[in-house]
Amino acid sequence: MSALERAEIQRLREGSPWTGLWAVVAKEMADHLTSARMRILELLILLTAGGTVYVAMQQIRASIGSDRFIYLKLFTLSQDPLPSLIGFLGFLVPLIAIALGFDAVNGEFNRKTLSRILAQPIYRDALLSGKFLAGLFTLALVFSAIWLLIFGMGLIGLGVAPNSEEVGRLLWFLLATIFYGGIWLVLAQMFSVVFRQPATAALAAIATWLFFTVFWNILASLLAQSLRPIQYGFLQEALAQAELELALTRISPNTLYAEIAIALLNPTVRSLGFVLPFQLEGAILGTPLPLHQSVLLIWPHLTGLIAATILLFALAYVLFQRQEIRA
Amino acid sequence: MSEVIVTKDLTKKYGDFVAVDHLNLIVHKGEVFGLLGPNGAGKTTTILMILGLTEPTSGSIRVLGFDPTRQPLTVKAHVGYLPDQVGFYDELTAYENLIYIAKLNGLPREEADRRIESALQKVNLVEMRDKAVSTFSRGMRQRLGVAEILIKQPQIIIMDEPTQGLDPEGAREFLEIIRTLRAEGITILLSSHLLHQVQAVCDRVGLFHRGKMMLVGTVDELGRKVLGKAFRIYVETPNTTPEIIEALKQVPEAVNVRALNTTTIEVEATSDIRHEVAKTLITAGGQLRGLSMEAQSLDEIYAQYFQEVEHVRA
Numbered sequence: 001m002s003a004l005e006r007a008e009i010q011r012l013r014e015g016s017p018w019t020g021l022w023a024v025v026a027k028e029m030a031d032h033l034t035s036a037r038m039r040i041l042e043l044l045i046l047l048t049a050g051g052t053v054y055v056a057m058q059q060i061r062a063s064i065g066s067d068r069f070i071y072l073k074l075f076t077l078s079q080d081p082l083p084s085l086i087g088f089l090g091f092l093v094p095l096i097a098i099a100l101g102f103d104a105v106n107g108e109f110n111r112k113t114l115s116r117i118l119a120q121p122i123y124r125d126a127l128l129s130g131k132f133l134a135g136l137f138t139l140a141l142v143f144s145a146i147w148l149l150i151f152g153m154g155l156i157g158l159g160v161a162p163n164s165e166e167v168g169r170l171l172w173f174l175l176a177t178i179f180y181g182g183i184w185l186v187l188a189q190m191f192s193v194v195f196r197q198p199a200t201a202a203l204a205a206i207a208t209w210l211f212f213t214v215f216w217n218i219l220a221s222l223l224a225q226s227l228r229p230i231q232y233g234f235l236q237e238a239l240a241q242a243e244l245e246l247a248l249t250r251i252s253p254n255t256l257y258a259e260i261a262i263a264l265l266n267p268t269v270r271s272l273g274f275v276l277p278f279q280l281e282g283a284i285l286g287t288p289l290p291l292h293q294s295v296l297l298i299w300p301h302l303t304g305l306i307a308a309t310i311l312l313f314a315l316a317y318v319l320f321q322r323q324e325i326r327a
Numbered sequence: 328m329s330e331v332i333v334t335k336d337l338t339k340k341y342g343d344f345v346a347v348d349h350l351n352l353i354v355h356k357g358e359v360f361g362l363l364g365p366n367g368a369g370k371t372t373t374i375l376m377i378l379g380l381t382e383p384t385s386g387s388i389r390v391l392g393f394d395p396t397r398q399p400l401t402v403k404a405h406v407g408y409l410p411d412q413v414g415f416y417d418e419l420t421a422y423e424n425l426i427y428i429a430k431l432n433g434l435p436r437e438e439a440d441r442r443i444e445s446a447l448q449k450v451n452l453v454e455m456r457d458k459a460v461s462t463f464s465r466g467m468r469q470r471l472g473v474a475e476i477l478i479k480q481p482q483i484i485i486m487d488e489p490t491q492g493l494d495p496e497g498a499r500e501f502l503e504i505i506r507t508l509r510a511e512g513i514t515i516l517l518s519s520h521l522l523h524q525v526q527a528v529c530d531r532v533g534l535f536h537r538g539k540m541m542l543v544g545t546v547d548e549l550g551r552k553v554l555g556k557a558f559r560i561y562v563e564t565p566n567t568t569p570e571i572i573e574a575l576k577q578v579p580e581a582v583n584v585r586a587l588n589t590t591t592i593e594v595e596a597t598s599d600i601r602h603e604v605a606k607t608l609i610t611a612g613g614q615l616r617g618l619s620m621e622a623q624s625l626d627e628i629y630a631q632y633f634q635e636v637e638h639v640r641a
Contacts, residue, residue, distance in 0.1 A: 015400040023430035031416075112414025116475070119378055119408035120431040121400040325380055326371060 017129075020122035024130025025137070032100055032138040041096050042142065048092060049146050050153070052078070052085040057157045068288065071154055071166040072265045075173070085150075086261045089177060090254065091213070096142065097181040098205045100135040101188030103198035105320060110198070115325050128193075128320050132186060132313060139181040147174050165267075168291045173264045176302055180257040182309040184209065190316035193323065212252040220248035242274060253308060256301045263297045272297060331356045331483055331514050332377060337386035339372050339538075346372040348538035349386065354483075354516055359509050361525040362518035363629065364535030370518040371411065373535075374485050377516075378408055391482060404432065407476030411487040413468055417461035421452060421471055424460060425478060432479050439478070446477040450504060466497030473504055484508060486517040490524050502528050522625040532625070536636060546625050551597055553628045553635075560594040560604055563617035567592060574611040578603050590616075 032038055056077035060070050067073060078084035105128070108114040118124060147170060151162065162170075187208060191201035224245035230237045249255045259272045267288030289297075332354035339347040347369040354360045362370045375381040377388060379395030379402055388395055395402045415424045422443065429439035447453045450470040455463070463471065469489065476484055489505075490498040498521075505528050509515060519525050525532060526546050534542040534549065542549055564571070567586045575584045575594055581604070583595040594604055601618055608615055 014398045019400065019433070020431045023427065026430075027427050111416065112410065112412040113416060115375075115380065115410045116408070116413065116428075116472075117431070118380055119403055119406075119410075120428060120479075121404040121433070122431050123399070326375060 015121075015123075017123045017125035020120065020126040021130050021133075024122075024126055025134045028131050028134030029138055032134060033141075037099055038138075041099055045092055045096070045142070045146060046149075048088045049085060049150060052082055052088060053150055053153050054157075055079045055082050056084070057153070060158065068163075069166055069169075069267060070158060070160060071151070071162040072169060072267070074150055074154055075170075075261075076265050086258075086265065089261075090258065091209075093139075093143075093177060093181045093257075094184040094209045097135070097139060097184035098188040098202060098209070100138060101131075101185045102192055102202035102205055104131045104135075104189045104192045106192045106196050106198050106201060109196065109325075118325060124321055125317070128189075128317055132189060135185045135189070136178065136182050139185065140178045143174055143177050143181070165291055169264050169267070169294065172291075172295060172298075173261065176257065176260045176264070176298070176305065179302070179305045179309060180253060180260075183253045183305060183312065186309050186312040186316060190312055190319065193316050193320045209254075212254050216252045216254075217249055220245050220251075223248055239274065246273060250301075250304070253305060256305055260298045260301050260305075263294050263301075267291075267294060269294075269297075272301075329356050330354070331391055332516065333389045334373075334377070335387045337373070337376060337388060338384050339369075339376060339381065340384045345538050347376070347383075350538070350540055352533065352540060352543075354514060356514055357509070357512050358530040359505065359515045359517070359528050361529035361532040362516065362535055363520065363522065363525060363532050363625075364518075365520065365633070368535040369538040370535055371487055372538075374408075374487055374516070374518060377485065378403065378406060404479065405482050407479060407481035407484040409469075409472045409476060409484070409486040409489055411491065413472035415460040415463075415468060415471060418459060420457050420459055421447070421463075421474075422456050424471070425475055428475050429478050434478070442478045442480070443474075446474040449477060449507070450474045451500075464497075466493050466500065469493060469497070469501060470504065473508075481513065483514045483516065486515065488519055489517055490519065490521055498524060522629055526625040534629070534632060536633070541636075542632070546628070549625070549628050553632045554595075558596045558599055558620055560596060560601055560618065560620045561587075562592040562594065562604060562608060562615070563590055563619075564592065564608060564613045564615060565590055566613060568613070571608060571611045571613045574607050575604060578607050 053074050056074045056079075059077050059079060060067075060073055075085045078087065105114070108117065108127075117127060151170075155161065184205065188201065188205040191204045192198065195201040195204060224241050228237070228241040228244050230241060250259075263269050263272060268286055270283070270289060330353050332352065334350050334352045337347055337350040337352070338345070350369075350373060352373070362373065364370055372381065376383050377390060377395060379399035382396055390402045391405055393401050415421075416427075419427075425443045425446070426439060429443065434442065444453075447456055450473050452467065452470055452474060455467065460468065460471065486505075490501050493501060502524060505515060505517070509528075517525070517529070529546075531543065531545055532549065533540045542552060544552070562575075567589055572584050572586060572592065575581060575592065578594075578596075578600060580597050580600050581594050582597060584592065586592050594600075599620065601620055605615055605618055
């Protein structure tokens with residue numbers, strides 16, 4: 001058989017890679033939603049959501065009537081010692097997502113169920129995609145529930161219905177939160193393919209998260225300083241350095257998510273980069289942007305989050321397809 | 328079609344290491360075929376290639392006429408696989424574990440329920456249907472593994488070390504299940520190094536060594552090939568004399584004659600020569616008190632074969 005013939009034959013694959021996908025999704029979701037792990041996380045997020053929203057409501061009551069977007073304030077207001085809800089979400093979302101994914105593949109391997117499952121008439125694709133989709137649906141379900149809960153608390157506590165602008169912004173923010181979780185979910189799943197021990201995979205995922213949360217900003221600033229040094233003290237030099245630093249920090253999903261949160265939840269934010277005074281000519285400062293303008297502002301961020309999720313999934317997919325399933 | 332599994336020059340390399348080396352294996356419909364060999368001889372790799380779970384480096388495989396690398400779904404729909412370490416989702420019940428497999432096989436709910444009931448009955452686990460698998464013993468898990476295979480009503484079942492780690496009672500029950508399956512016309516390929524169990528259920532065996540299948544045949548055939556003798560006859564006589572032993576050695580097809588003690592003589596032969604032995608003994612003036620024969624055990628064939636192989640290598 002010539003190489004060409006072989007390639008021709010290999011391209012033709014019998015049946016669909018989606019065979020069995022929904023069976024995997026259903027089983028995995030049922031596992032997620034009934035696991036003790038998930039209960040603990042739900043309790044944790046319920047406590048933080050309840051706590052921060054309650055605190056935010058106390059503050060809003062003091063200044064009611066002065067703000068058009070009080071439901072957005074429920075997410076952003078904080079009072080020492082408690083950070084705001086978006087502050088909490090910044091690290092709770094990765095935590096939940098990693099918890100859902102870190103033992104996806106190596107767990108099957110260690111329980112000796114992997115070879116038995118793959119001996120069924122399905123492709124490996126179905127198993128990995130099914131596990132990812134089940135995790136993503138679980139995240140979507142949990143966050144949607146939290147969002148509705150916050151709306152409910154707001155209705156009871158504030159006695160004001162949210163306006164359509166607020167609902168729209170919070171729905172976009174929900175979407176961004178789910179995909180922010182998606183990145184960490186797929187990262188954890190990728191590590192679960194690479195490492196045989198679930199604990200190692202979890203640690204690797206948490207280490208990555210910690211790296212982006214704590215060290216990446218420092219590193220980005222160092223890199224910017226050395227790559228675009230300020231030699232003569234010109235404005236252009238300072239600007240170039242600051243822009244490089246900003247571009248570098250945006251590699252981190254944490255930065256992307258934080259900027260999305262700022263743009264969506266503070267309608268008055270008009271730019272996420274640098275604005276020079278002459279660019280603000282004619283602008284009425286302090287006036288809110290309409291929703292579609294804010295969405296335009298975060299569009300690159302959102303697509304960036306989704307693209308990173310897809311890229312990481314592709315990587316996990318390739319690694320999993322090539323893996324030998326025997327010990 | 329009588330040949331259900333055919334491999335031609337099947338080879339699998341991991342880097343420089345050749346796990347399976349130009350394997351030519353034929354398994355016929357309805358037979359129980361045993362793959363024998365030490366650990367690392369390539370048995371599991373062969374099984375994974377037959378299932379399409381590992382790609383061969385070269386060579387071809389046909390399972391029921393299909394190619395496992397190109398038509399894996401068809402092959403996996405008709406072949407049941409029991410891995411050497413069969414694992415289940417411990418927190419789920421036996422039924423939940425089985426229904427998941429049924430769904431992966433695309434069975435509608437009612438059909439799945441029917442097959443699960445009948446499978447659990449066959450492996451004698453009906454009363455454990457709604458118990459969590461974490462409470463199961465190793466033998467029960469193994470039987471649940473068989474139930475899982477039966478759900479897809481396979482034509483071929485492949486088992487990797489099915490009786491390893493089972494207690495004698497569990498192993499006996501399991502061999503009984505294998506016999507039942509065989510009676511239903513299902514072809515079974517099993518790998519093992521527990522020889523007396525292989526001998527008890529297998530129609531034919533293949534001896535694996537370093538990725539090659541060195542010998543194939545029934546246990547008797549292997550006995551003749553490896554030991555040059557397949558039968559062992561015990562003669563009981565009260566007066567063993569060197570003359571009698573000499574006379575017995577003259578019997579054609581007697582390979583080895585020796586006195587075990589003063590009353591028993593052992594004759595190893597290539598065929599059943601009890602009649603000739605008795606005649607010779609009496610002609611030589613001996614008294615015949617008893618005559619028994621046992622077939623060659625696979626243990627001996629195996630030990631002898633690998634001793635020779637190691638000897639040649641050294």
